[in-house]
Amino acid sequence: MSAIPAAQRTQPQTGGEAGKPPCAPSAPAVQLDGAQARIGGHVVWSEASISIAQGEFAAILGPNGSGKTTLLRVLLGELALTEGTVSVLGKPPGAQQGQIGYLPQRRHFEAGTRIRGIDLVRLGLDGARWGLPLRRSDGARVEEVLELVGASGYATRPIGRLSGGEQQRLLIAQALVGQPRMLLLDEPLDSLDLPNQSAVAALLERICRREHVSVLLVAHDVNPLLSYLDRVVYFGSGQAVVGTPQQVVTAETLSRLYGVPVEVLQTADGRLVVVGLPEAPAHHTDRHAH
Amino acid sequence: MLTSALAETGPSLDPISDLNQLTAFPFMVNALEAGTIVAVMAGVVGWFMVLRRQTFAGHTLSVMAFPGATGALLIGLSAAVGYFVFSGLAALLIGAAAGVQTQRNRGQESAITGSVQAFGLACGFLFLSLYQGVLANYESLLFGSFLGITRGQVLALALVSAVTLAVLAIIGRPLLFASLDEGVARARGVPTRALSLGFLLLLGLAVAETAQITGALLVFALLVAPPATAQLITPRIGPSLVLSVILGVSITWVGLGLAYFYNYPVGFYITTVAFVVYVGVRLARAAAEHPTLLRRRVAAAEAA
Numbered sequence: 001m002s003a004i005p006a007a008q009r010t011q012p013q014t015g016g017e018a019g020k021p022p023c024a025p026s027a028p029a030v031q032l033d034g035a036q037a038r039i040g041g042h043v044v045w046s047e048a049s050i051s052i053a054q055g056e057f058a059a060i061l062g063p064n065g066s067g068k069t070t071l072l073r074v075l076l077g078e079l080a081l082t083e084g085t086v087s088v089l090g091k092p093p094g095a096q097q098g099q100i101g102y103l104p105q106r107r108h109f110e111a112g113t114r115i116r117g118i119d120l121v122r123l124g125l126d127g128a129r130w131g132l133p134l135r136r137s138d139g140a141r142v143e144e145v146l147e148l149v150g151a152s153g154y155a156t157r158p159i160g161r162l163s164g165g166e167q168q169r170l171l172i173a174q175a176l177v178g179q180p181r182m183l184l185l186d187e188p189l190d191s192l193d194l195p196n197q198s199a200v201a202a203l204l205e206r207i208c209r210r211e212h213v214s215v216l217l218v219a220h221d222v223n224p225l226l227s228y229l230d231r232v233v234y235f236g237s238g239q240a241v242v243g244t245p246q247q248v249v250t251a252e253t254l255s256r257l258y259g260v261p262v263e264v265l266q267t268a269d270g271r272l273v274v275v276g277l278p279e280a281p282a283h284h285t286d287r288h289a290h
Numbered sequence: 291m292l293t294s295a296l297a298e299t300g301p302s303l304d305p306i307s308d309l310n311q312l313t314a315f316p317f318m319v320n321a322l323e324a325g326t327i328v329a330v331m332a333g334v335v336g337w338f339m340v341l342r343r344q345t346f347a348g349h350t351l352s353v354m355a356f357p358g359a360t361g362a363l364l365i366g367l368s369a370a371v372g373y374f375v376f377s378g379l380a381a382l383l384i385g386a387a388a389g390v391q392t393q394r395n396r397g398q399e400s401a402i403t404g405s406v407q408a409f410g411l412a413c414g415f416l417f418l419s420l421y422q423g424v425l426a427n428y429e430s431l432l433f434g435s436f437l438g439i440t441r442g443q444v445l446a447l448a449l450v451s452a453v454t455l456a457v458l459a460i461i462g463r464p465l466l467f468a469s470l471d472e473g474v475a476r477a478r479g480v481p482t483r484a485l486s487l488g489f490l491l492l493l494g495l496a497v498a499e500t501a502q503i504t505g506a507l508l509v510f511a512l513l514v515a516p517p518a519t520a521q522l523i524t525p526r527i528g529p530s531l532v533l534s535v536i537l538g539v540s541i542t543w544v545g546l547g548l549a550y551f552y553n554y555p556v557g558f559y560i561t562t563v564a565f566v567v568y569v570g571v572r573l574a575r576a577a578a579e580h581p582t583l584l585r586r587r588v589a590a591a592e593a594a
Contacts, residue, residue, distance in 0.1 A: 076477055097479055104473035113470070114521040114530075115341070120470060127467030128478045132459050158525040161579075174474070 027090030029054045029182050029214035035084035037070050044070045048240035050233055057208040059225050060218045062235030063258055068218040072184050089181055101175030105186040109167055113160035117170040120159055124174035145173040165196035185217040197224040227271050301551045312547055321436035324444050325546050328503050329512055329538035331451035335496040337517035337534045342469045345514055346400050347384055350407040351497040354380045355506035357414035364421045373498035380406050381494035385487035434505030434557035450499050454492055508557040512538050515564035519571045
């Protein structure tokens with residue numbers, strides 16, 4: 001799954017735009033210049049300049065409270081910058097109704113939620129529409145995304161009865177069904193077990209490449225994602241560092257951002273593994289930074 | 291007025307002659323019509339309430355019938371007006387207070403709801419003690435009555451139900467979206483706060499209406515049990531809603547019929563029938579999803 005050579009993937013400026021004429025090729029998916037965000041008077045980060053091209057797969061990383069979710073809120077238009085400029089798909093935030101699929105950080109649907117997965121996905125098409133559902137929404141499109149995320153097999157079961165990974169796939173399908181140009185996901189891998197983490201990461205990459213959708217996700221642990229990412233945005237100590245994984249995911253940069261020693265190892269097949277982050281306890285039990 | 295005096299013979303267990311007997315008196319026709327109207331509306335509103343896990347809010351709004359009726363009595367208005375006013379006020383209060391809280395704070399909502407309930411009941415007792423006369427029908431206030439429903443009341447119920455259902459038809463889909471996934475719905479431009487408050491008001495209307503048939507304490511019978519049962523039976527949205535209405539109407543008819551033939555309060559019958567149906571379906575669902583039974587079924591399917 002991770003066999004795509006890194007060199008091929010890190011040509012973000014041209015990737016994924018050829019087959020999609022409506023995209024303005026010049027406008028980046030996300031562009032922040034000299035941006036500062038405050039919450040309750042407190043500066044979360046400042047002087048952030050972030051550029052993510054259309055069709056790129058990018059992760060927002062960093063310690064707790066470093067402002068990862070704050071960036072998503074800025075991009076969704078829920079929070080205004082106090083300094084600098086931001087544009088999303090070439091427009092100010094909040095002006096892209098229907099072009100952004102958003103997955104908030106969430107807990108699971110309660111076991112008693114007896115609504116079918118397929119109906120949840122369909123809400124992504126017509127959930128914001130008022131009035132009786134007289135016109136049936138596009139069933140073929142719903143089937144198509146269910147197929148894409150691999151949820152066809154359980155889409156007619158009540159969502160409350162599904163596992164976390166299955167629910168997450170249905171939510172991704174819901175975000176995707178309206179054919180957005182960008183997906184924003186807040187910790188989509190959180191609370192999934194390891195096999196599901198890498199499966200969902202692979203799925204998001206497939207969506208990014210095949211549907212030419214820019215994918216921007218907040219994550220705690222970079223490892224399940226590292227081999228798929230075009231770009232990483234690291235927040236830490238009130239600033240943002242942006243670049244390709246090769247540029248940013250280095251022991252030096254990460255140790256500086258997290259304020260603790262971090263190691264970056266390379267596996268035999270050339271993949272990077274980050275070791276020693278305080279938020280990935282599974283990794284630093286057996287391999288300490290020294 | 292005792293029903294047993296009207297139905298001396300008891301049911302013949304021949305559905306057609308029983309039905310003829312049931313509809314022989316105008317008061318009974320009114321009761322059946324009112325019951326049907328209320329059951330249809332409660333089946334739909336209750337479906338959303340169960341999905342949104344606002345049963346406690348629904349219960350609190352129904353208890354507002356007590357201060358509503360006693361307050362109305364005190365200043366000489368009809369009890370129904372008091373129901374609507376107090377349920378509406380309580381809905382606004384819960385909705386506004388819960389809206390101030392951050393999203394997903396269901397725990398806060400239930401604390402606010404409980405406080406409103408306690409205060410409402412206290413007001414009811416105050417009104418009762420201020421009202422020097424004898425409160426004649428407190429039993430029917432709490433446990434419902436189907437005697438003496440007038441044509442005018444039937445029409446009023448029909449009007450309120452029609453308005454409630456029309457509003458739900460318009461806001462239904464965004465409300466469903468917001469109920470399942472508030473954060474995503476808001477990001478897609480659904481006004482989740484307004485919907486939440488609007489739904490509580492609708493619920494207040496529905497509950498004030500239902501309480502007139504089942505009584506304030508037994509709203510569960512029509513507002514909770516049929517939708518909860520329907521949702522257990524099918525996860526498909528349309529069929530589940532239709533089933534909720536069918537169950538509500540059937541339960542009401544059976545309950546009214548029993549109350550007609552056997553002289554105990556109608557609220558008891560409606561609630562008991564609803565409860566039995568709910569428990570039955572719940573047990574059947576638990577059995578169907580029980581791990582050992584499931585394994586046995588899978589094994590049987592594989593052997594076949």
